[in-house]
């Protein structure tokens with residue numbers, strides 16, 4: 001079934017608000033989730049809402065934190081997320097980072113006591129749409145071992161970086177250090193489909209195509225073997241060890257650990273594009289040259305077009321803003337059931 005972005009946002013915001021999230025924050029969180037759906041990253045869209053709402057209901061996510069930044073240097077800030085919604089915390093952190101980077105050229109914000117923030121690109125886009133480069137890091141609950149190990153410790157913590165290109169195609173790279181985000185395995189499990197070989201191992205360390213075996217005691221495989229595993233450790237150092245958030249396997253799994261908040265950490269960096277060149281226009285011209293070099297590369301056999309990272313998602317977003325976002329009725333029906341319990345308006349046709 002198709003919903004417009006506005007319909008999906010209003011529905012999601014209504015659900016958050018009915019769980020005690022202040023109206024402005026409810027809209028912010030909803031817009032991050034719907035942006036993922038718009039961009040085709042539907043593993044991180046509103047389909048995930050039952051999990052977030054359940055954690056609010058159980059008192060494990062604070063619906064109304066009062067977020068205050070603590071400046072510990074001209075460019076460095078800290079934020080205690082008070083177990084609020086990761087969407088709200090990361091959106092606020094990027095917005096604050098933009099203000100500081102405008103003055104200082106660079107801003108870095110260490111966030112502790114946060115929760116799952118969904119698609120990292122939601123915050124990268126906030127920065128590049130305002131004309132800034134950004135690095136958005138988070139750690140995540142255990143999903144993979146260190147290289148050579150068998151016990152899941154580190155997260156599918158996305159490495160997410162972006163650069164603006166005014167008037168042209170920006171660079172938006174948002175990738176888990178595993179072959180796929182765990183959301184893609186959960187999606188396969190929900191839809192009763194097998195996963196391709198090479199994504200995950202089962203609890204005995206054997207390759208599996210069964211998503212349930214991967215999720216129940218199994219581990220995810222990193223990109224590039226030890227390199228992806230090493231990247232996941234780095235994200236845990238930046239977001240956990242450095243910021244004061246949980247780390248080394250301590251981040252709670254939002255679907256398994258119902259005895260405590262998650263303790264997620266983020267490290268968010270915003271860079272003003274003229275920091276080295278002294279000119280935003282010059283940065284823009286150099287980005288444009290880089291993008292043209294990428295797009296005009298001689299194509300490999302069978303390739304019809306070369307894309308910048310993030311370009312396919314941007315095209316999907318442009319199309320879905322016109323046609324609407326396709327959702328599975330079963331996923332929306334689950335949300336509609338929760339909405340009816342809380343007197344939240346449900347989109348027509350559900």
Ligand SMILES: NC(=O)c1ccc[n+]([C@@H]2O[C@H](COP(=O)([O-])OP(=O)(O)OC[C@H]3O[C@@H](n4cnc5c(N)ncnc54)[C@H](O)[C@@H]3O)[C@@H](O)[C@H]2O)c1
Nearest residue numbers: 118119120140156158173174175176180181307308309310
């Ligand atoms: N919050 C969390 O804890 C958490 C954890 C894991 C993943 N995630 C999210 O899951 C989402 C999916 O992650 P993923 O690793 O499965 O992403 P993915 O594999 O779908 O994409 C990774 C990157 O590759 C780029 N890409 C893909 N095909 C391309 C092509 N042909 N040419 C150029 N670039 C191309 C994409 O634009 C994207 O930037 C991300 O948004 C991530 O933030 C969140």
